[in-house]
Amino acid sequence: METAFVRSMENAVMASSLPNDPILRRVLGGLMRNRVPGYHFAGNFLQVSFERMTPADCLTTIDVGPHCADPSGQAAAGALCLLADMALASGVRAAIPQHVRLATVNMQLQFTGAPAVDRLEAHSGFEGMVQGVAGKQSISRVTILGGGRPVCFGSGTFMVLPMPAGATVPPMRPVDPQAPVDLPDPASELQAHEAQIYLRARRMLALARRGGAPFIERFWGLRTRKTTTGASGSLEAGQQVGNRVGHVQGGILAGLVTNTARAALPQNWTLSSMALTFLSPGHAPRVSARARVVHQGRSTAVVQVEVFNQDRRRVMQGLTTHTAG
Numbered sequence: 001m002e003t004a005f006v007r008s009m010e011n012a013v014m015a016s017s018l019p020n021d022p023i024l025r026r027v028l029g030g031l032m033r034n035r036v037p038g039y040h041f042a043g044n045f046l047q048v049s050f051e052r053m054t055p056a057d058c059l060t061t062i063d064v065g066p067h068c069a070d071p072s073g074q075a076a077a078g079a080l081c082l083l084a085d086m087a088l089a090s091g092v093r094a095a096i097p098q099h100v101r102l103a104t105v106n107m108q109l110q111f112t113g114a115p116a117v118d119r120l121e122a123h124s125g126f127e128g129m130v131q132g133v134a135g136k137q138s139i140s141r142v143t144i145l146g147g148g149r150p151v152c153f154g155s156g157t158f159m160v161l162p163m164p165a166g167a168t169v170p171p172m173r174p175v176d177p178q179a180p181v182d183l184p185d186p187a188s189e190l191q192a193h194e195a196q197i198y199l200r201a202r203r204m205l206a207l208a209r210r211g212g213a214p215f216i217e218r219f220w221g222l223r224t225r226k227t228t229t230g231a232s233g234s235l236e237a238g239q240q241v242g243n244r245v246g247h248v249q250g251g252i253l254a255g256l257v258t259n260t261a262r263a264a265l266p267q268n269w270t271l272s273s274m275a276l277t278f279l280s281p282g283h284a285p286r287v288s289a290r291a292r293v294v295h296q297g298r299s300t301a302v303v304q305v306e307v308f309n310q311d312r313r314r315v316m317q318g319l320t321t322h323t324a325g
Contacts, residue, residue, distance in 0.1 A: 019186070019202075023067045023215060027201040028183040031194045038168035040243045041197065042252060046079055048086055049175035055095035055126040060087040063119050063177060064146070068216045075116040076216045077262075078255025080151070084109060084142055085251035087122030088156035090172060091140035095126035099169045102158040104250045104278045105137060109154040111272055118147040127155075136160035167244075197239055222256060224263035224289075230303065233260030233289035237282055248282035253307060257318040260289040261303040268325040269301055277317045286310050299324050 019025060030045035046068055052059040060083065062068070068079040075083075089102050122144045130137035138158050144151045163169070184190055186198050204218035217223075221236025233256055235241065241252045254276055262271060288308050295302040300323060307316040 021205065022065075023205055024198075024201060025183060026067050027198055028186065029181045031190070031197060032181055032184060034194075036171060038170040038244065040249060041239060042082060042241055042243075042249050043086065045240075046082065047175045047177055048083065049177075050090060050172040051174050053090055053094040053172055055091065058087065058090045058094055058122075058124045060090055060122040060124065061119055064117055066215065070214055070217075072115075073117065075120060075146070076214065076255065077258035078220060078222065078252040079216065080116050080120070080144070080251075081107075081109070081254035081258065082249060082251030083120055083122050084144060084152070084154055085156070085249075085254065087124040087142045087144070088140045088154070089158060091124040091126040091142075092138040092158055092160070093172060096138070096160065099163045101161040101163050101167070102138075103161060105157040105159055106275070106277050107154060107156040107250075107254065108275045109152045109273065111152045111270075112150050113270065113272075114146060114149040114151050116144070116146045116151045120151070121145045130157065164245075170244075193239060200238075200240060217259075220252060220255075222259060224259050226263055230291040230293050231260050231263035232291070233263065235282075235287045235289075237284040237287050245281075246283065248287060250278060253278075253282050253287070253316055254318075256287065256289050257305045257307060257316060258320065260291045261305050261318070261320040261322075264291040264293050264303050265296070265301055265322055269322040270325055272300075272321045272323045274318060274320045279314050279316060280309075282307065282315045283309055287315055 027045060030041055033044040034041045046062045049061045051061055062083050064075045068076055070076045085104060085107060092102055122142050124140055124142040127139040127141055138160055140156055142154045190198060201219055205215055208215040208218050220241050224231055224233040235256045237248050241248050243249045257276060258271060258274060289305055291303050291305045294304050300321060303320045305318040306314060309315055
């Protein structure tokens, strides 16, 4: 049944020209922008826009819409965390003039309970270098506003590494969502890897409109389920969630942690904070998460989450706190 559905979607793509659906047009626009070296598809799909970049005050934005919303209409956890991760990194890039590669070491976010809706504005800045340690580690901070209200406050630490030979510095520039983009004809102008992403988007959009998980979770391949001790989760580590070197983008990994932690508790519990440690890259074909409830009182709960590659190598360690509604 699923194979027949996939084949029918592939045939439809081969026979179709530009779609009218705004999500599919956004996917095509993301694929076009992704042809510029140095960036990744997930950021191009979300249209992450670097509006201002100074060491003390960077402004990075995304717009929340059906393409990246959870069932409540707020930004999905992975989209919000991707924005936080990239905004924290932008503060470091603004302060360090050399072409460098940044690897996230840790990230902490404290949530206010305000909804992550409308245009999300991430105000970030460089806080200096960690002193007295081997290697260069930088510190930055971020505040994310949604509809003008603070959604979360956070901080992060990054290893500052040499840029690999042949790598390109990502373009950090504003994106005008209203600017016209020459979209490729999906029937004739997509490269093989681009066609795979587009086919996936069409397939997952059709499934999302039948009900159940929202488009972005289906598109990213993010699933969770309740277990006797907490919850488990998984993420399909394909091109739709990868960075430029093929690893899962760190903010999307953080979204997997968040969703799995939430699945471990009843729905009346609200995420209030998260602390993440990045241990190794997440890579194909799949990363898995395991959440364990370590405390559940009358008003607060704590969940521990571990993320693994398929070879069981640990990717990320997370601790989340929740408040009863």
